[in-house]
Amino acid sequence: MLKIPLIPYPFAGEARPCPLCGADEAISLSRWDRRLKPLPQVKCARCSLIRHAAMPTEAELTEYYRASYRSDYQNMRDGPSARHIAKRRIEAARRLEALARHLPSHASMIDFGCGSGEFVEAAMSQGFSAAGFEPGADYATYASQTRGLPVENCGWQDYAPPPNRADAVTSFHVFEHLTDPVSAMRRIGSWLKPDGLAYIEVPNMAKALYKGFGCLHMAHTIGFGRYSLELLGAMADMAVVEVIDGFDIGIIFKPGTPRDIDEIMADARQELEEWTQPKVHRQYFTYTLGKLTGHRPAALNK
Ligand SMILES: [Zn+2]
Numbered sequence: 001m002l003k004i005p006l007i008p009y010p011f012a013g014e015a016r017p018c019p020l021c022g023a024d025e026a027i028s029l030s031r032w033d034r035r036l037k038p039l040p041q042v043k044c045a046r047c048s049l050i051r052h053a054a055m056p057t058e059a060e061l062t063e064y065y066r067a068s069y070r071s072d073y074q075n076m077r078d079g080p081s082a083r084h085i086a087k088r089r090i091e092a093a094r095r096l097e098a099l100a101r102h103l104p105s106h107a108s109m110i111d112f113g114c115g116s117g118e119f120v121e122a123a124m125s126q127g128f129s130a131a132g133f134e135p136g137a138d139y140a141t142y143a144s145q146t147r148g149l150p151v152e153n154c155g156w157q158d159y160a161p162p163p164n165r166a167d168a169v170t171s172f173h174v175f176e177h178l179t180d181p182v183s184a185m186r187r188i189g190s191w192l193k194p195d196g197l198a199y200i201e202v203p204n205m206a207k208a209l210y211k212g213f214g215c216l217h218m219a220h221t222i223g224f225g226r227y228s229l230e231l232l233g234a235m236a237d238m239a240v241v242e243v244i245d246g247f248d249i250g251i252i253f254k255p256g257t258p259r260d261i262d263e264i265m266a267d268a269r270q271e272l273e274e275w276t277q278p279k280v281h282r283q284y285f286t287y288t289l290g291k292l293t294g295h296r297p298a299a300l301n302k
Contacts, residue, residue: 005036009218011064013054019180019222020231021047021265028053030213030280041216047231047265048272050205050216050223055179064218065136080116080142088118091172096122098244099168099199102252103128107167110191112184113174117143117151124149133159156184165193172201173248175232176220185236189255198238201250202229206271212284224249227268234258 017024026042029050033039040053056064080088096119099109107128111119114132116139123130131150134140140153152159169188175181188198206225208215216223224232226249230240233253240259244250258264 011060018044020049034214048268092118092122109168112171117149168197170199182235198253204249225271
């Protein structure tokens with residue numbers, strides 16, 4: 001049922017204010033997701049965060065992940081595949097290199113939503129002290145049992161960090177799955193030393209418009225651009241140290257005074273200015289037709 005086009009997802013959700021800036025006003029972006037299933041998505045009129053028009057409740061998300069997430073999105077039922085692990089190791093090495101430039105050797109790290117543990121393992125292999133937690137039972141079990149890593153199977157609300165505050169907390173491709181990102185970011189702040197760093201990476205929605213609603217789906221409850229990600233840090237009293245801007249968007253933050261919130265939100269609105277429902281709908285078909293015929297549109301974002 002979960003893969004069949006046009007059949008709605010089995011959740012009701014509830015309309016809520018923007019989970020990043022709290023504004024009620026939102027602009028309709030799409031009626032559909034990438035499986036051509038009805039899944040209305042909106043953009044916050046103030047900070048441009050993309051989100052489901054009706055946000056799933058925690059209970060609905062738990063049921064969705066239990067029933068479908070791995071097989072639905074990763075074609076995996078019995079733990080991570082060798083291909084998955086190989087890809088994650090390459091990503092872990094790249095991310096560690098970016099972060100390590102800002103840290104003393106032997107620094108301590110916590111990986112928030114560490115999946116199968118490749119980042120924790122990479123950090124430990126380079127002499128850092130690292131730990132992590134992961135709500136997905138299969139990934140967490142693989143990391144702790146098969147790889148022998150200090151990974152706990154829990155969500156951020158239940159995680160008990162090591163007694164000493166961390167030099168860095170990392171979170172890669174997790175925040176787009178959350179429904180209360182600001183509370184999660186503030187929790188990260190509470191785990192850090194006063195001069196600690198938070199490195200957050202998410203898919204960069206500002207670069208995804210060429211796919212139209214092909215980039216929108218159930219598991220991604222919210223979507224960030226470079227500036228709405230900066231706003232996430234600002235809401236938790238964190239300032240930007242470095243922006244790692246590629247196909248994905250990463251920001252290394254430190255506790256401190258952020259840039260003016262209104263300025264960040266103005267930048268965020270401008271960054272996603274082109275995202276309108278007619279364009280998001282039309283672009284999906286342009287992109288899909290291009291894939292079918294082997295031609296990718298020349299001006300993907302225009
Ligand atoms: Zn907002």
